[in-house]
Amino acid sequence: MRELFDLQGSYNEVTGGLYSGDPYPIWHRLREEAPVHAGTVHELTGIPDTLYFQGLPFPDRPHFSAFSFEACNEAFRNPAVFASSPEAVDAGPEARIPGQNMLAMGGTQHRRYRGLVQPSFLPSNAGWWMRNWIEETVHLLVDDFAAEGRAELNVDFCAAIPVLTITGSFGVPMEQALDIRAALGRDQQAIVDILTPIVAARRADPLDDLVSILVQAEFADEHGATQRLSDEEIHTFSLLLLAAGSGTTWKQMGTTITALLQRPDVLEAVRADRTLLRPAIEEALRWMPTDPMFSRWVTEDIEFHGQAIPAGSVLHMCVGAANRDPERWDDPDEFDITRKVKPTLAFGQGAHICLGMHVARGEMTTGINALLDRLPNLRLDPGAPAPSFVGMYERGATAIPVLFDPK
Numbered sequence: 001m002r003e004l005f006d007l008q009g010s011y012n013e014v015t016g017g018l019y020s021g022d023p024y025p026i027w028h029r030l031r032e033e034a035p036v037h038a039g040t041v042h043e044l045t046g047i048p049d050t051l052y053f054q055g056l057p058f059p060d061r062p063h064f065s066a067f068s069f070e071a072c073n074e075a076f077r078n079p080a081v082f083a084s085s086p087e088a089v090d091a092g093p094e095a096r097i098p099g100q101n102m103l104a105m106g107g108t109q110h111r112r113y114r115g116l117v118q119p120s121f122l123p124s125n126a127g128w129w130m131r132n133w134i135e136e137t138v139h140l141l142v143d144d145f146a147a148e149g150r151a152e153l154n155v156d157f158c159a160a161i162p163v164l165t166i167t168g169s170f171g172v173p174m175e176q177a178l179d180i181r182a183a184l185g186r187d188q189q190a191i192v193d194i195l196t197p198i199v200a201a202r203r204a205d206p207l208d209d210l211v212s213i214l215v216q217a218e219f220a221d222e223h224g225a226t227q228r229l230s231d232e233e234i235h236t237f238s239l240l241l242l243a244a245g246s247g248t249t250w251k252q253m254g255t256t257i258t259a260l261l262q263r264p265d266v267l268e269a270v271r272a273d274r275t276l277l278r279p280a281i282e283e284a285l286r287w288m289p290t291d292p293m294f295s296r297w298v299t300e301d302i303e304f305h306g307q308a309i310p311a312g313s314v315l316h317m318c319v320g321a322a323n324r325d326p327e328r329w330d331d332p333d334e335f336d337i338t339r340k341v342k343p344t345l346a347f348g349q350g351a352h353i354c355l356g357m358h359v360a361r362g363e364m365t366t367g368i369n370a371l372l373d374r375l376p377n378l379r380l381d382p383g384a385p386a387p388s389f390v391g392m393y394e395r396g397a398t399a400i401p402v403l404f405d406p407k
């Protein structure tokens with residue numbers, strides 16, 4: 001468990017887990033020089049390694065990176081020019097991508113597919129996620145350490161909540177949740193082997209879970225005939241949800257908790273007035289989004305914020321830099337939960353805006369509320385190394401050792 005969720009361990013090395021610097025001053029300088037630069041975000045930040053993330057490494061394509069809010073926002077909102085896959089550049093915006101997940105789809109294929117699953121992820125459905133999976137998971141985890149007076153919140157709490165929520169919604173027994181997490185990105189077949197019997201069981205006998213909704217979802221194909229998702233389509237969607245939903249919320253929750261623990265007066269204010277929790281979560285998403293970069297493939301030669309970008313290039317949108325653009329936020333480096341909440345790019349924008357953002361918010365809200373309700377005098381452990389923020393393309397806090405009054 002610790003190796004899986006060690007941000008500086010082998011699992012995260014390929015996305016720049018060993019980077020422990022503060023990229024924000026460099027990104028400010030880059031944005032001041034020009035909103036869009038030639039090169040990748042990590043090269044421009046001073047990391048020469050080959051890193052992997054959305055849009056990387058693609059060594060045969062030219063790379064550009066956008067650092068201003070305006071440029072990143074524009075790219076997210078213009079899928080005709082900034083497509084979500086290289087196939088869209090090579091075969092056109094309506095290219096159908098067999099076997100690919102919705103993140104890479106474009107046009108009608110993306111709209112149809114997203115429309116099928118979106119209802120389960122709307123804010124009006126957040127209660128369903130909370131009741132079925134999030135609340136029970138959160139309280140079981142707190143039960144585990146509430147009597148101890150100390151805990152390490154990164155692994156023992158933050159990491160476990162999203163994995164157990166997503167695997168729970170897929171009907172995967174808790175004992176197999178870690179096998180799934182370990183196999184993510186390494187052994188897809190192992191995950192498919194766990195999911196296959198569950199999908200078959202729900203086709204025969206649906207329950208109140210996400211996999212049952214997926215097996216029953218109906219759509220009209222291009223000939224008007226009613227279709228259901230194939231096993232392969234359900235597996236592909238499950239793999240995307242597991243990848244997109246488990247690593248992100250873990251790190252974003254750890255970042256939010258760390259930012260609060262580092263500012264005991266702010267933590268106390270949130271404890272006393274829980275209406276402040278929502279702005280605290282939104283401010284952490286702005287201040288330190290866990291994935292500070294997403295990419296698009298450029299479909300035509302363009303002049304973009306002063307850069308000539310040829311068709312076929314990869315554009316990296318540095319949402320970390322965009323979220324601290326002083327044109328949009330005063331004192332952008334300050335973690336200030338009293339600032340007026342404005343949309344950020346932490347969950348992206350446009351057609352691909354994070355499908356799971358309301359689930360993520362529900363997990364973070366339920367998790368942090370439970371800590372504040374159940375752990376009196378919660379504070380960083382002064383005898384242990386203080387948490388710090390690490391990582392290039394997947395950023396988050398190192399261990400978060402805390403003390404509290406045992407119950």
Ligand code: HEM
Nearest residue numbers: 102103244245248249252294346347348352354355356360
């Ligand atoms: C704090 C946690 C999270 C962050 C910061 C985050 C961030 C993002 C971002 C930036 C995108 C857009 C990517 C792009 O445009 O290329 C995205 C897409 C997506 N996210 Fe999240 N995400 C989080 C949690 C979740 C959760 C919990 C789930 C599932 C329950 C989820 C499922 C998805 C899916 C399915 C997509 C693809 C949507 C599409 O292509 O239409 N995410 N996420």
